Amino acid sequence: MATCRPERIFRLVQDGDSSGLRALGLGDDVTSTLRTLRRARSGDTLVHVAARKGDLDLLRYLLEELSLDLEVPNREYKRPLHEAASMGHRQCVRTPLMLACTRVNVEVVRELIQWGAQLNLRNKDGWNAFQIASRQGDLATVCFLLQASPDIWMTRSKVSRSPLHTAALHGHLDVVAILLQRCGYRPDERDSCGVTPFMDALKRGHVEVARLLMDRHKADERAADALGAQALHQAAMTGQDRSIEFLVTELRVDVNSRATSLNLTALHYAAKEGHTKTILTLRDLGADLQATDAKGRTARGMASARGHAPCAQALDQTCMHNHTSTTDFTAHALPPKLLHQSSPS
The missing domain is CATH 1.25.40.20 (Ankyrin repeat-containing domain)
Structure with a gap:
C-alpha cells in the first residue's frame, strides 16, 4: 500500500478497475486505509466516485467486500446515494428524488416514487422536486410529477417564487406551456420582490416565453416590481435587446x-x-x-x-x-x- 498513492487508488475506481483494487490485497491495513481515504478538496470517498460513475459491480465490491461506509457525506453534504441519483444511475439508487430532478432522469424519478420517495420534501431554499424539475426543463419529468401529485405545482420557494417563475426565467417554453395548461397560476403572480414570470422571461431574453404568457395568461407588459421597474427596465439592465424591441415595437x-x-x-x-x-x-x-x-x-x-x-x-x-x-x-x-x-x- 505504501507504493500506491491515494490518487492512484481514486483513478482505479474512476476507471472501474476492480481487479486493480483487488491487487492491492485485502489485508486489514489496506482495508482500513481505503475506508478512511477521502479527496482533500471535495471530501469524496471511493464510494462517492463509484456512485457518480454508476458502476454497480464496483459499488458492490466496495460496500460488500471492503465494507466501506455508504452514509459518509462529502463537503457538499452529499452521500453516495445523492451522487448516483443526480447522475441518473437508476440501477444504483432508490432515493433521493430532488437530485434526480436536476437531470433528464424521468425513469429514475419514476423508480424513486415507486419506492416511496416523498414528493413534499424541500431543500434549504424551499424548493421541492417539482420546482427543480421546472428549472431543469425536462417536460417528461414535469408531466410525470403532475400525474403523480396533481397539486404539486402549488409550491413557493422561501422568496415566494413559483415553478412558473423558474421555468420562464430559464426559457423552457414547453414546460411553461404545460404549467399554463394544467396548473392554476394567476396572471402576473409575483415573488417577494414583485417580479412576475413575464419579467423573468424578458430579463433573460426569452421572447417566445413572454409572448406565450401574453397570449395565454394575459400578462401585463407594464407591470412593475417592488421598486417600480417594468420588464423594459429589467431587460435594459441585463442587455436583452430582443426583449426591448419586442416590448417597444x-x-x-x-x-x-x-x-x-x-x-x-x-x-x-x-x-x-x-x-x-x-x-x-x-x-x-x-x-x-x-x-x-x-x-x-x-x-x-x-x-x-x-x-x-x-x-x-x-x-x-x-x-x-x-x-x-x-x-x-x-x-x-x-x-x-x-x-x-x-x-x-
Missing part, C-alpha cells in the same frame, strides 16, 4: 417610461450596466438621450461615473451626430434671404 411600451423613485429610464439602466449595444438599440427605438433622472443625471453621466467609457463615447457620438444633423437641416431648409437675416451682423 410589438407591445407599444413607452421607451422613455420611468422607473423607481429616481425616475430612471431604460437608457439609464443600460448605461449604468455598461451595455453599449443596448444603448444603440434604445437610441434607434427613440430613447431620449438627454433625459435626466431625479438627481439630474443623464445616461451619459451615469456611464461615465461607472467607468463605462465605450458607453459614454457612444452616447457622445450619438448626441454630436444628432446635433450636427439638426444644424445641417435647419441651415439648408432656410431660404437664402432668411438665412442671411439669421446670420450675425
